[in-house]
Amino acid sequence: MAQITSDRIVQSKLSLKEVQNNVYLSTFLLGRLLQHKDKQLIVDCLTGCQWTGKELYEVCLSLADAFINEFDLNIGDTVCFWCPNSDVHSIAFLATIVSGATYVAIDLNYSLNDIRRVIKLSSAKFLICLSDNSRQALTLLKESTTLKHLFIIDGNTDDCVYEQINCNFLMQFMRYKYKPEADSLTKPVPIPVPVAATDICCMHFVKQTRDGVPNQLIPIIRTNANLIQSASQLHDSQILALTDDDCIVGQHFADYLGVVLFCHTLVSGTKIAFTNSYFTRQKALGFVGKYRITCASIDLSELLYMLRNDVDIHNYSKSSIDFSSLTDILHTGSPLPHSDCIVEEVFKKLCPKYFRSIYGTPETGVISCKWRVMATECVYVCPTSYFSVGYPVPGVQIKVIHPQTEKPRMANKIGEICVKSAQTIDKTRNLSVVTRNAFTIDGFYKTGDAGYYDSDGQLYVECRVNELIYEGQDVVNPQNIERLFKQHYAVKEAVVIGVDNTCGGQESDGQICCAFVELANKHTVVTGQTLKEFVATKGRELKGDVIFIDEIPLTYRSQVNRMALRVIYNNLHTYSLIEML
Template sequence: MVSIINNVVHGGPAFYIPAHISFGQYVVDKFRAVFDTEEGSKVAMINGETGQETTYRQLLQEIVNVGTGLKKLGVKRGDVVALCSENKLEYIAAALAVVCCGATITPLNIQYTKDEMTHVMKISKPNMLICSEAAMKLNYSTFKTVPSIKKIIQLDGEPTVAGVIPYRELLVATDVWAFEATEVQGWTDTAYILYSSGTTGLPKGVMLTHLNILYSAANFENGDKNNPIPDLKFLTIVPWYHAYGLMSTINYLIVRKQLVYLSGFNPKKYLNAIQEYKINVLVAVPPIVVFLAKSPLATQYDLSSVLVVLCGAAPLSVETINDAMKRLPTCLGIFQGYGMTETSLLATTDLDMEKSKPGSGGYPVPGLKAKVVDLDTGKKQGPRQSGEICLKGPLMMKGYAGNEAATREMIDSEGYLKTGDIGYYDEDGSFFVIDRLKELIKYKGYQVPPAEVESVLLEHPAVAESAVVGAPDEAAGELPTAFVVLKPGITATEKEIIDFAATRLSTAKRLHGGVIFIDAIPKNPSGKILRRVLRQKLKEKKKSKL
């Protein structure tokens, strides 16, 4: 149904979605439909590390029990609840219960540093925090400094601090048929605040409405209708504080897939989970696919159950796809999707095996329009003419929380969201991403804002100026690399600067690509760093080494 009209690629007729109800009520209704059936007793989620199994019936009961408990604590429409934890069953139940209360859920990276944690909570201003024991031990000293937080709930273990409410006290026995989610205005009320850096700068809070995430779920349901293979088992290690991890997990549960999940990537645990649970579908990011393609360890396990690999968060090369396919003897294909937090996950998909094109992000989702515009003139480009990819439709975010100026900067005069990615579409309307206009660095699927790293480097007493760009890397995608100008008469080594940054930044944002000392940072007349010039220097340096 994809068509190209006046150099705009149309994804076809929009999905019907029940925009009058909350996303929480939608999920409850989906799970109620099988609650008293044999399907309700099927396993929904398996903790791949502990073996804990949860059926769809148990999952729904947990959601409504927690939802009732949260309502009794006073959680209501308009509230913001932060969630900080590693992947675990209670995470999904708590997130959906919050949405059922009409409140907004905002997931936090458990590995954030104090400054990062403080920054994002200044954006979302949560009045309640739900977190794991591990998150409490790592971050309580920061949590207690956030004035908006009035209550803290601990998901597991005994409360580590006086006054913290144990999760078990939220579990109020509730009749699943009597439970009702709080009514919302689906097209305006915010269900999620997720963190993204857009095209530049420090992390921003992306507000996704109930309508946005209902539409995202409809896209997954539509894709499942075309699936010829029932009862697929999925494996995911994508963290649930990430839009890709949280939204894909919930959307797959809605279409009643069995999900095996891990709290992080451990090569042996990952491969063993595929072998033990006979996984059919891998929900992956590029480093995982590179690992499968390159690691000798992958040849020591039985991966013959894998039929499909779904890869997102960053582009994957055709070479890596081909190498990985050689290691997966029964795999039908490695499919990519393209999108960003601001597009409620997937904006284009490449799931049609007959129309799939290796290296492509696929075709616009039904109901979406996509165009490619010339970087200088803004003119709409035709097939195979590169420019900035721009998107429009019901998946586009409500805006950035508390930052109207940044929201305006992301939207063009025709109402399209400017992705900051450079690419093109072919004659069939299939999209290919070839470069990054935006400054954001993607390290192993994680977003690294250069400005944030640069501000840390400028705190070093020897650094006069700095500029950070991503060095291309097959395994990681891009490695954060710093160009540094030293102050006159002061010296510093590469190791000193790397170590200095490492104590102030979370793992993904550290200088994995190293430090390059330079006499001056290239800038345009208005003082903006010319990152393309620096990326070209990296390419030249790599060629000279070869």
């Protein structure tokens, strides 16, 4: 499935399907709509509306015509979407791309200040939102120097909102009659608007720590060529291989893979179902049986909800939901944790035929894919390779480098995962990303993920690069040591960080591992030395201290806050020095 070159680059043995370089996304997708003109391609689970390829084609051109001729949307303008996935949202997305504008989806969990920042950074001209957010959106419209028009995507709002200048009801323009031959009162603009393959068509925002400041919004800009390549890539038989009979539900478009998956369904002729992200999880899961959804693309949090909250299938649970049609579960987002045998739970409880994992980032697109098939024997046994994120997809090159020297690492040696492919963002379009030295000299993008590949070319993601510890000549994955601590009966949670190596009160080169431990019972009597000896019996020597803490600090995403632990360690270390003086 994969080959490792003499330069220690891992790549697929399968050839990449050819994609025309001079085609832009709108023409590419409109052609597929006509190709599947009689097939139902979209179903909105909330309203029950279903759309064929021909209907989507016609309403998309009509809305694009209105955007251009009624509201002066030009090539390069930006349209922000602050609303959940729906059939209208997807049509407006297509109309935006067909108009030559740039599409931006706003994460529904963003605060109003975050949304204000997205609008400013993207220089948005249109804002499309729900009626529930119309009053806040009007405030944004008045504050912004770039916003010119506000569109309400549903019709349930106060009459006073429609009386506002530059506020419109989007669906009324979906009935706008498209005129292929523009008259003298309209712009002679061809639709779809011709653009270059290297022009921007989509922008996603991610939160990153930049210059020590957490939760900074960083724009990830994707071109027509990037999205066409990603959408076509998923059609490979080794990744999705969806058919005309499938019906898939995916993530919100604020997730880069949500957009890619939607474009892919149009390419493959597969029906996609929109469940509306504002619905409760329980109601959304109920749509699986109603609309006979065969494939669900879900992130780790949604997967854990289905496994751990008594959401079972075939009427065996307290909250019976018919999942009998669901034969394929597609896991995206964060890699599966090594500590829990989730694969075993998925096959045992949800009984899919396939359980697949797609690994990728907004900057790189799809990197690798892992297939897991329900076997007739040993169904619930999880071999080590199940924690892999799979082999590289065709057209993707991967190498693992030493984070400090950037030298390529051999198999089974942990380092930073770097990627090069046609899906990867353009350096010239993403200056905010390039400024942090995100590319190697030979053009590989540094993902920031730490991992390794095995002798077969399968890729494993362990942690983030900034979590790695450089102990002497070794690159240490702290999670391996944390797992050993958690095997002790007294330990509830353990986190290992790298601290400066001090010898005789003076700093020396490198780091040592220091462990923070939260006990399962605060009344338990156990010493740090006892835990260090326990870990040593497992084959790992801990050179640093064991520090007991009442509760491990977490970020707003419920992840371990290692930065806070470093502050705690530094404070303890400072107090110790003061006492010595």
